[in-house]
Amino acid sequence: MTTTALEALAGRAREASRRLAVSSSALKNEALRAAAELLETDAEAILAANQADLEQARAESLDDPALDRLRLTSARITAMATALRDVAALADPVGEVIEGWVRPNGLSVQRVRVPLGVVGVIYENRPNVTSDAAGLCVKAGNAVLLRGSSSALRSNRVIVEALRKGLVKAGLPDDGVALVEDTSRESAIAFMRLRGFIDCLIPRGGRALIDSLVENATVPYVLDGDGNCHVYVDQAADLAMAEEIVVNAKLSRPGVCNAAETLLVHRAVAERFLPRIAASLEGVELVGDSEVRRILPQVAPATEDDFAREFLGLKLAVGIVDDLDAALAHIARYGSGHSEAIVTTDVATAERFTREVDAAAVLVNASTRFVDGGEFGLGAEVGISTQKLHARGPMGVRELTCAKWVVRGNGQVRR
C-alpha cells in the first residue's frame, strides 16, 4: 500500500468521522447490534477465513501460544458479538457536560465531551481485538483505522466487513471502520506518520512496537506499556490476606499486564511469610535477592534484569526490604508505572504508599488483577495506559473521547 493509498483510506475515515461525531447514540448502538448479529450469522465465513489464516500460520511455524491467540471458535465469535452488544448498552460519553459555569461578564463556559475523530489501532494477531476496538471507537463517535497482523488478515477482513455492514444498516458511513491490509513494516511506519489524519493512535503490542512508535510516530498516541507490577507485604500486613493477594496477583492469569511480577516483603515478616508464600506458589519459579535466599535456599538468585522485567509467566522475583522507604525506592527504580499494591493494616503506611507511588493504579489490600476497565466499572477497555497524558490506567469508551470548550454569549467582547 502506497502512502497515497493509505492517506486516501485515512481521508475517507476522516470524512466518516465527521458524520459519526454527530450521530445519535441510537444509531451508533443500532450499528453495533447489527454488527453483532452479522458476526453470528456470518460465523461460518469467519471460521473458514480463520482456518485459512491458521493453516498459513502453521506453515510459517508460528508457536502454539500465537496460534491460540489467532484461533477463533464458535464460542469466541459469540463472545465478540456479546462484547459489541455490551458496548452498545454502555452510556454514550459524547455530549456529557464535564463542567460548566457562568463568568462575571455573563459568558457561559462549558467543557463538553466530544469524539476524538479518527482513532488508529495497531495490534497483533488476536482477531477479537478487531471487533472489540472497533466497537468501542464507534460507540465514542470515532472512525477507526485498524491495522492487525498479517497472520490474521483473512479473519480481520470478514470481521471488518460485518462492522461496516452494521454501520450501513444504521445509515452510518461504512468508512467509519476500515482495515489497513498492507501489514509491511514500511506501512506500519507510514501509518504512525498519518499526521492530520489520525487523532489518536493506540498500539497494542510488545516492546518493539512501542519503541518503533516512540521513534517514528508523528501522530498523537497513547501507550499501553508493560506491567512490571509489585506487591509489597508490609510489616503490619495481615499475612493470610497477603498470601491470598499475592497468589491471586501472580497466578489468576500470569500472562496479563496486571499480574504481579515482583514480591517485596518487609524484613520483619520475611521469616514468617516467605516459606508460607513459597509453598502457596508451587509451580512458580522464584528468584530472590541474597536475603530471600537465606530464608529460602532453594530459590535461584535474582538478577538486576529479573527485577526490571515483566515475566508474563510463572516466574516471580522476590526481594526483602528494610522498610516502606526501601519498598518505595525499589518500585520507583524498577516499576513500569502500571499497578502497585501494598498489603498492610497500618493506615499511615497505606496512605504514604498511595501518595508516593507513581503509577497508573495503586492498591491497598487488593490484588493488582483488579486494574481493568471492567473491574473498575468503566465497561469494556481498549487497553491500559501506562503514560500520564490523556489517559492513565484502564482506557474505556470515555478515554476514546476528548473535550471541547463551548462558550455562549450575547455579544460579549474582551476589553
Add this chain to the structure above:
Amino acid sequence: MTTTALEALAGRAREASRRLAVSSSALKNEALRAAAELLETDAEAILAANQADLEQARAESLDDPALDRLRLTSARITAMATALRDVAALADPVGEVIEGWVRPNGLSVQRVRVPLGVVGVIYENRPNVTSDAAGLCVKAGNAVLLRGSSSALRSNRVIVEALRKGLVKAGLPDDGVALVEDTSRESAIAFMRLRGFIDCLIPRGGRALIDSLVENATVPYVLDGDGNCHVYVDQAADLAMAEEIVVNAKLSRPGVCNAAETLLVHRAVAERFLPRIAASLEGVELVGDSEVRRILPQVAPATEDDFAREFLGLKLAVGIVDDLDAALAHIARYGSGHSEAIVTTDVATAERFTREVDAAAVLVNASTRFVDGGEFGLGAEVGISTQKLHARGPMGVRELTCAKWVVRGNGQVRR
C-alpha cells in the same frame, strides 16, 4: 551541554519532583511568594542582566518586536512577581478526587489528581515566561526544566535563581526549577528526547519548533499550535453585535493566537455587512474572495494561503459563504482547531455550529479573544493546546497534572 550533563540535570529534577509531588500547598505557596519577593528585591540585578541580553541582541540585529519581547522593565518585573502571587493564591489541584465509587465487591475506586512529575518547557525570548511557567509547574507539584532562547540567557539565569532560592526558603529542593543553559540546536533535540526524564514537554514557539518536536520528540508533549481563528457572521446575525465582535476579535490584540484571521459572511447579509465592517476595520489589510471583491472592489484577492495562514497582524481574509454548511466546510478545511466563533440569533444554527465545528473552543455571540485561561476562569495559563489528547484549549494549573487510580480494599482478590 552533553547529553550526559543534560540527563544529570534532568535526573536531579526528577528527584526534586518526587519531593514536590508530596509537598503541602502551604509550602509550595510559600516558595512562590518568596520567589515573588526575590524578583522584586533583585530587580536591579535582573534589569542589569536583561540590559546585557538586550545589548547583545542589538549587536546581533534582532528586530524591534523581538527586542520588545526580550525587554524587561520595573513594571514588567512587578507583573511577574504579581503573577507568582496570583498563582500561589489559586486552589491546589493536587489531591482532588476527580471521581470515585464503591464496586459491588466493596473495592473503593477513586481517580485522584496528582502532579505530572517533570515538565519541560521550550520557549523563545520572553523572560517573563520563565517565572510564569515555573510558577504554574511548582504550584501543580511538578519540577520544571526550562529551555529559553540564547538571547534571554542572562535574564533567565537571574530569574531562575530567584525561583530556586524561593524553593529553598520553603524547605523545598532547588532542583525543582532548572534552566538548560545550552541553547544549541543539538541540545534542543537532546531535550526533546529525554525519555524517562520528562513527563510532559510544552513548546511555546512557532511552526519550526512544533515541526521539530513532532519529528524528533520521544517524550510526551502537548502542542500549543497556531490559531487560524474564524468568525462566521450568519444570515440571522445581529449585525451590530457582529461588527463589535469582529472588530474585537481582530483588533483588540492582533498578534495573539486567539485573534481572528478570517471572516466568513453569509451571502444574505454580505451586501449590508461587508461595507460596514470594512469601514470599522480601517487600518486592517483585507483580502477577499471574488464575491467579496464584487462588493468591496478595493479589497485585494485572497490566495489559498491567505485562508490557511495565521497573520498575527493587521490582515484579515474575508470570504462569502452560501450557508452554514459552506461555513462549516471552510472551517474544517482551513481552521487550525483553535477557536471558532459564530454570530447568529438562530438557536438551531448556533447549536449545529457548536456541535459540528472541531476545535478547542467554539463560541456563540462572543469574541474569539475570550479563549484564554484567565477569561475562562482557570487562573493563569501555560499555553493554549490545539491538540486533542490530555489538554485542549487553555492550559491552566490543572492541565499540569494527571490522574492516578487509588483502589482500597480489605483483602479482595479477583475470581
